[in-house]
Amino acid sequence: MKLEHYSDLLHADLTTAEWQKELTEQLETIFAHPSHGHFNKWLAAVDSLPKAISTNFDFTKGVAQVGHPDDLDSEHLTDTINALKTLSPWRKGPFNYCGIAIDSEWQCQQKWGRFEKHLGKMRGKRVLDVGCGNGYYMLRMLGAGAEQVIGVDPGLLFLAQFQAIIQTLKCRPNAHLLPLPFEQLPAGLDNFDHVLSFGVLYHRRQPEEHLSQLHDRLQAGGTLYLETLILETEEHCELVPEDRYAGMRNVWSIASPGFIKHQLQSVGFEDVECLDQTTTNLNEQRASAWMTNYSLENFLNPTDHSKTIEGHPAPVRGLFRAIKPN
DSSP: OOGGGGHHHHTSTTOOHHHHHHHHHHHHHHHHSOSSTTHHHHHHHHHHSOOSOBOOEEOSSSSEEESOGGGSOGGGHHHHHHHHHHTOOOOSOOEEETTEEEOOSBOHHHHHHHHHTTOOOOTTOEEEEETOTTSHHHHHHHHTTOSEEEEEOOOHHHHHHHHHHHTTBSSOOSEEEEOSOGGGSOTTOOOEEEEEEESOGGGOSSHHHHHHHHHHHEEEEEEEEEEEEBOOSSSOOEEOOSSOBTTBSOOOOEEOHHHHHHHHHHTTOEEEEEEEEEEOOTTTBOOBTTBOSOOGGGGEETTEEEEETTSSBOOEEEEEEEEOOO
């Protein structure tokens, strides 16, 4: 990965010299000393894929599309598929890459459908997507009309997948994935109209600290959209798993909607609403040819899908909206 991929962001009018210097140093360190041993292999796969071959894209549909089948040389179709498969597992999506269907583990169009109905007008909005994965929701936000979307996620495989998708286009979309932990974002990167935090809160040891940091990145009057695991109860309570939850080690707490509303209010948010509660089913999250590892089915009680294999309540996800006061 090269710093030139971030040239538009680093030289945008909204940045300061201090902000540019800090981010440049962070990216240089990450690319010089990658945290994952397969990063160079992934970069080689990305580099083997076509660049700037198409003006065709559609981020308004459930399957995020880049390119057209005619953009690919049929003689190299197998090599292209193999390069994309090298970037497996594809957990977020789905994508259509020049006619190649990338069938991801998460069918993110379902979550997007629950979320999109609550979005207002997006024209001219700046969006921060925290824990953005490979950028599926970033692209959907652009499709909804956002002017600029910045995603942050330290996963280097996600960065490689994102680059593989967007480098196909002759005109780079105004979306930038920073391979940083959210907590390491430069201090000047704030003043967003919308902040998204999907599937992150329950991975934080100090959830209120995370919510406070999200609050700080919004401009006055800005909107937080928070999606997280919840306990489906009217009580104000939380579950703290002793070991794993649905096979995951790093789930520190799962709270009820009322508890989460209180947390949001305690860090300064107003007009807090729980917009949706949906049980995750095996159509929304499952293994596929592009993600062949264990998935949700393997972590539910085989005789009672209302419970995880550890005996906890099965995954239910809540979507919240909260406003930073003017």
